[in-house]
Amino acid sequence: DIVLTQSPASLAVSLGQRATISCRASKSVSTSGYSYMHWYQQKPGQPPKLLIYLASNLESGVPARFSGSGSGTDFTLNIHPVEEEDAATYYCQHSRELLTFGSGTKLEIK
Amino acid sequence: QVTLKESGPGILQPSQTLSLTCSFSGFSLSTSGMGVGWIRQPSGKGLEWLAHIWWDDDKRYNPALKSRLTISKDTSSNQVFLKIASVDTADTATYYCARIGELGRWFAYWGQGTLVTVSA
Numbered sequence: 689d690i691v692l693t694q695s696p697a698s699l700a701v702s703l704g705q706r707a708t709i710s711c712r713a714s715k716s717v718s719t720s721g722y723s724y725m726h727w728y729q730q731k732p733g734q735p736p737k738l739l740i741y742l743a744s745n746l747e748s749g750v751p752a753r754f755s756g757s758g759s760g761t762d763f764t765l766n767i768h769p770v771e772e773e774d775a776a777t778y779y780c781q782h783s784r785e786l787l788t789f790g791s792g793t794k795l796e797i798k
Numbered sequence: 799q800v801t802l803k804e805s806g807p808g809i810l811q812p813s814q815t816l817s818l819t820c821s822f823s824g825f826s827l828s829t830s831g832m833g834v835g836w837i838r839q840p841s842g843k844g845l846e847w848l849a850h851i852w853w854d855d856d857k858r859y860n861p862a863l864k865s866r867l868t869i870s871k872d873t874s875s876n877q878v879f880l881k882i883a884s885v886d887t888a889d890t891a892t893y894y895c896a897r898i899g900e901l902g903r904w905f906a907y908w909g910q911g912t913l914v915t916v917s918a
Contacts, residue, residue, distance in 0.1 A: 726904040735908035783903030
């Protein structure tokens with residue numbers, strides 16, 4: 689099974705600055721020109737919301753301040769400039785083989 | 799408009815079988831490439847994928863729980879079902895169903911979740 693390690697577990701970023709969240713897979717999730725890594729945002733009491741699919745594709749309706757990058761085993765979610773409403777927990781998920789979620793990163797806005 | 803809604807017993811006792819239903823609209827599981835999955839989340843913890851079922855009745859399960867899970871569908875009524883056998887307190891969680899596509903297998907649409915508590 690592919691294990692996803694997210695870091696940091698939590699971070700605090702000042703309004704307007706950049707938040708960077710990392711997700712490392714225990715083996716490559718890239719094949720045939722695609723990277724099977726996706727990112728979600730979850731606020732308390734709500735279901736997760738898809739932000740990024742296939743590593744770098746912005747889901748419709750998601751603000752352009754969210755971006756994803758990476759390939760192979762190392763992936764990054766960037767949020768810039770951070771806004772108050774971005775306070776949430778962020779999860780990565782791979783779909784290279786069976787599905788797994790990362791452990792989550794809680795983002796606080798200072 | 800795609801919507802999904804989970805329903806379940808709310809509370810059940812250890813050793814019982816948990817039965818969950820996902821009722822959806824805005825898409826059909828008779829459409830090639832379409833699927834529905836189940837994900838759960840204990841309070842204050844992370845997300846755990848459980849299973850998903852495809853339009854052609856192909857099924858995938860989390861290996862750690864596979865012996866206890868059964869996923870099925872009723873295409874005509876737009877419903878997907880999940881049964882978890884022999885529950886214990888560790889199965890207490892909010893259970894979500896979500897639509898998944900065969901192209902990349904991400905969850906684009908989610909239900910609001912149903913809380914299931916296992917308690918004696």
